[in-house]
Amino acid sequence: MTRARAAGISDFKSRLRISGTLRRREGGERGMKKIGNGRALLFLLVLAAGLTGWIFRADRAQETLFDGRTFSAEEQVCLLRDIREVSQGHYRFCFYVVEDCGPLTLSLIHLPSFFLSVNGERVYEYREEEGYRRIVNCEIGELKPGKVILDLETEAISRDANLYLGNEAAVARLASANQIGQALAMGLLFGVAIYGMTLYWNKSSEEYLMVFFVYTSMLMIWGLCQQEFSGLAIPGDLFVVLRSFFSSLTILQSIHVSVTLMKQETGRPFSVIFSWYGSLAVSFLYMLLRLWIPAAGAVASALLFFTSGAMAVFVCLHSGRESRALMIGFSVTQCLRILSWMADRGSFADTIYFNYFRTVPIFDLPFVIGCMVTINIRFAGKFKEAEELVRELDRKVEERTEELREQQRKKRQFMIRIFHDLRSPIFILQGHMELMPAETGEARENLDIMKDKLSFLARMTEDLFLLTKLEENKVLFCEDSVDMRKLVRELGASCRLACEQEKIRLSVEAETEAIVIGDRIRLEQALMNLLVNGIHYTPEGGELALSLRKNKGRVEVRVRDSGPGIEPEDIPKIFQQYYHKDRSGKSASTGLGLSIAQEIIRYHGGTLTVESELGQGSVFLASLPEAEFFS
Numbered sequence: 001m002t003r004a005r006a007a008g009i010s011d012f013k014s015r016l017r018i019s020g021t022l023r024r025r026e027g028g029e030r031g032m033k034k035i036g037n038g039r040a041l042l043f044l045l046v047l048a049a050g051l052t053g054w055i056f057r058a059d060r061a062q063e064t065l066f067d068g069r070t071f072s073a074e075e076q077v078c079l080l081r082d083i084r085e086v087s088q089g090h091y092r093f094c095f096y097v098v099e100d101c102g103p104l105t106l107s108l109i110h111l112p113s114f115f116l117s118v119n120g121e122r123v124y125e126y127r128e129e130e131g132y133r134r135i136v137n138c139e140i141g142e143l144k145p146g147k148v149i150l151d152l153e154t155e156a157i158s159r160d161a162n163l164y165l166g167n168e169a170a171v172a173r174l175a176s177a178n179q180i181g182q183a184l185a186m187g188l189l190f191g192v193a194i195y196g197m198t199l200y201w202n203k204s205s206e207e208y209l210m211v212f213f214v215y216t217s218m219l220m221i222w223g224l225c226q227q228e229f230s231g232l233a234i235p236g237d238l239f240v241v242l243r244s245f246f247s248s249l250t251i252l253q254s255i256h257v258s259v260t261l262m263k264q265e266t267g268r269p270f271s272v273i274f275s276w277y278g279s280l281a282v283s284f285l286y287m288l289l290r291l292w293i294p295a296a297g298a299v300a301s302a303l304l305f306f307t308s309g310a311m312a313v314f315v316c317l318h319s320g321r322e323s324r325a326l327m328i329g330f331s332v333t334q335c336l337r338i339l340s341w342m343a344d345r346g347s348f349a350d351t352i353y354f355n356y357f358r359t360v361p362i363f364d365l366p367f368v369i370g371c372m373v374t375i376n377i378r379f380a381g382k383f384k385e386a387e388e389l390v391r392e393l394d395r396k397v398e399e400r401t402e403e404l405r406e407q408q409r410k411k412r413q414f415m416i417r418i419f420h421d422l423r424s425p426i427f428i429l430q431g432h433m434e435l436m437p438a439e440t441g442e443a444r445e446n447l448d449i450m451k452d453k454l455s456f457l458a459r460m461t462e463d464l465f466l467l468t469k470l471e472e473n474k475v476l477f478c479e480d481s482v483d484m485r486k487l488v489r490e491l492g493a494s495c496r497l498a499c500e501q502e503k504i505r506l507s508v509e510a511e512t513e514a515i516v517i518g519d520r521i522r523l524e525q526a527l528m529n530l531l532v533n534g535i536h537y538t539p540e541g542g543e544l545a546l547s548l549r550k551n552k553g554r555v556e557v558r559v560r561d562s563g564p565g566i567e568p569e570d571i572p573k574i575f576q577q578y579y580h581k582d583r584s585g586k587s588a589s590t591g592l593g594l595s596i597a598q599e600i601i602r603y604h605g606g607t608l609t610v611e612s613e614l615g616q617g618s619v620f621l622a623s624l625p626e627a628e629f630f631s
Contacts (some may be wrong), residue, residue, distance in 0.1 A: 051335050055343075055354060062351040065165060070096045071148075077107075077166030077174075077352050083157065091152040093163070097143045103168035106138045106150070109355045110161045112236065114154035116140075131233025134226075134359050135178070137171055160344045164352045174356050181360040182227060189220040189361070192368050199375070208260045212371055215253045219368070222246040223361035244290040248283035248304055251337065254367055255311045258330050261374050262323050305341045308334045322377045329370020336363045477603055478519040481627060484555050485510045487524060488548045495531050495544075503540040509547040514555040515627040518604040523624075526600040529593035530559040530620050537563035537618070550626065557622045566612035574610065597622075 065071055065078035083093045106116065108126075116124040116138050124138040152163075164171075196213030203209060225234060225242055234242070256279065286304065289296045311334070340358060492508030499506040516523075534544045542562040549556050566574065575598045598608045605625050612618035 047331055047335055051339060055339060055351070065095060067093055068095070070098055071101070071165065072098075075166070076170040077164050079350055079352070080163040080165055083152075083163065086151075089153060089155060091154070091157060093150045093152075095148055095150075095165075097145050097148055099145055101143045103142055104140050105166060105168045105171040106140055107164040107166065107171055107352065108136045108138065108161075109164070109352075110134055111136065111157065112155050114152055117151040117153075119149050120151070128236025130235075132236040132239040133233065135175075135356065137175060139168060162350055162352075162355060166352075174352065178356045178359055181362065182223075185360050185362045185365060186220070186223050186227070188365060189216060189223055189368070192216045192372060193220050195372065199379075208257075209375070211257055211260045212375065215257050216368060218246075218249065218253065219361070219364050222250065226359070226361050241287060241291065244287040245283050248286040249279055250364060251304055251308045252279040252282060254330065254333065254364065255308070257367075257371060258311070258326060261326055261371060261378075301341065305338050309338055322381065323374050325373035325377070326367075326370045329367040329373075333364055333367035336366075477522060479517055480520060482516050482518050482520045482523060484514040484516055484548055484557070484624075485512060487520065487527070488546060488557060491524065491527055491531060492546050494528070495535065495546075498535055499544060502535060502538070504535060504538050505541075505543045507543065507545045509545070512548055512550055514548060514550055516555050516604070516624045517627050518624070522600045523604065526597040527557060527559075527622065529597040530557075530622065533593055533620070534559050534561040534563075534618075537561055539563065542617075551623075553626050555624045555626050557624075558619055559622075560617060560619045562617040565614040565616055566610070566618055567614065571610060571612060575608070 063075055063078045064081050065075075067080075067082040067084060071078065080093055083091050086092045108114070108116075111126075113127045113129070114125075115122060116126075118140050123140055124136075126133070126136050193213065193216040196209060196216050200206070200209035200213050222242070225239070225246075227233075256275065286300050289300050311330075340363065343354065343358075488510040489508060492506065492510070496506055531544070531546065538544050538561040544562070545558070545560040547558045547560075549558070575594050594608075601608045601622050601624065607623050609621050609623075610618055611621070
């Protein structure tokens with residue numbers, strides 16, 4: 001078996017192992033999701049059964065007072081049964097009181113306009129056109145022992161209407177709790193609407209935020225319409241229309257919000273129905289059916305609530321980890337809606353507590369809270385993804401930076417070797433040129449040019465070699481006491497002859513005794529580069545000044561020339577490598593002297609700066625820390 005064939009077989013086996021591992025992992029994830037969805041569906045069934053059982057138990061626990069029976073003062077609130085219709089639109093209920101009863105209140109649930117009389121005396125009048133109220137509390141005062149006759153004049157008593165007789169204080173507590181619940185529910189809906197609007201305003205790319213904001217705003221509007229305070233009351237006929245419209249719209253839009261948050265595809269027909277325009281059209285049609293064709297409206301109502309129940313099952317089957325809260329909230333809301341729909345058909349819910357509960361717009365609050373939690377989880381997941389992305393980018397940037405550093409290091413190493421290897425042949429060439437005879441004037445002129453260019457090449461090679469080693473921190477610096485006064489004077493003496501040849505006046509001021517810690521040879525090299533630069537740019541008849549001073553613990557060496565100066569835009573460039581702008585017609589500079597001087601002074605803990613004015617010359621200032629023992 002060849003080596004290539006063996007490697008191919010090994011790679012094939014490796015791919016098989018990886019593929020099998022991925023299939024097992026995907027199968028495990030699908031299995032876990034099925035288990036989670038099964039638990040969610042079981043939760044829905046248990047929730048529906050629990051709520052139904054609780055309401056049935058509350059119904060059985062509701063105290064009941066039948067026509068012709070005795071009312072006890074100890075009873076808090078009783079449901080009135082067997083109300084007789086005396087004539088069309090005239091209903092009567094009789095009961096007996098055996099002892100004095102405190103103030104009593106008659107609560108009438110979901111009745112149209114009516115007149116209430118007690119023992120033939122009219123005590124209350126309610127007109128729907130003045131403002132619809134689902135619960136009307138009529139105070140009938142104290143009752144003496146004997147027979148009590150309640151007469152009710154109204155159009156008709158529907159099967160979902162109820163009358164409750166109870167102690168005034170007990171009913172007042174229920175009414176007060178009801179108003180507090182309404183205020184809290186409206187405040188919560190308002191806060192959630194602001195929450196959705198704020199999120200969408202700052203993150204408009206997330207389309208589900210707009211869907212959630214509009215849904216919560218719609219709930220808030222419908223909640224305001226249900227408030228029974230006098231300032232917000234609306235006529236009964238208009239309330240019936242709005243109730244038909246919003247009951248459909250809230251169900252359809254809750255499904256729309258659920259599908260959008262879960263990122264589920266429902267197909268073209270369902271997506272059209274659950275869209276905004278589809279929901280408005282269906283709700284408008286449902287409203288017309290309820291008003292004009294009651295029988296068809298009943299069928300549409302059953303279909304609508306059956307759809308909401310089926311959607312609850314769908315949400316349970318397709319909910320993931322991040323949408324568990326949405327599933328729970330949606331399931332609770334749909335169960336409450338279906339129970340309310342069943343109560344309207346007279347199936348149960350004769351308890352006064354459930355009737356008061358229905359007047360508080362909180363059926364959608366579990367779903368709204370579930371949406372909020374799901375949105376927060378999704379945003380937290382996005383933040384986590386962003387943090388992971390940032391960490392990954394930081395890692396890649398760090399890796400790339402390290403690669404660039406390594407490339408720079410290898411480049412500098414390569415340059416050091418090149419410059420080091422160039423020094424030997426240049427040195428040999430210079431030696432052989434010195435020995436070459438120049439028999440004619442032309443040969444002597446050519447030889448001088450060759451020597452000059454070779455000398456320039458040698459200086460450039462030395463400068464490049466030194467600068468590269470400085471950048472690599474491979475230059476060893478001595479740490480000795482350097483007498484700067486002596487060094488400056490020696491530099492002035494060394495440059496005096498060159499200044500005389502260039503017809504430049506040189507002045508040296510070094511009267512201050514100053515000591516720095518460093519490498520004398522390197523400092524001399526740096527300052528000499530500054531002087532050579534000054535000579536290079538100072539014209540004939542100009543002046544070059546070298547001075548030494550101390551200033552606040554620093555030793556300052558200034559080199560001032562009377563050259564043409566530096567243009568402001570060129571000042572930041574003069575310390576760059578290879579930068580050279582000839583302003584004097586001379587061309588002996590390699591363009592590396594200032595860069596080398598800056599690196600050397602920086603290694604000594606100093607700074608090198610320049611000030612220049614066009615036509616007035618330039619001043620280079622080398623500032624070094626003075627030796628502590630001397631300062």
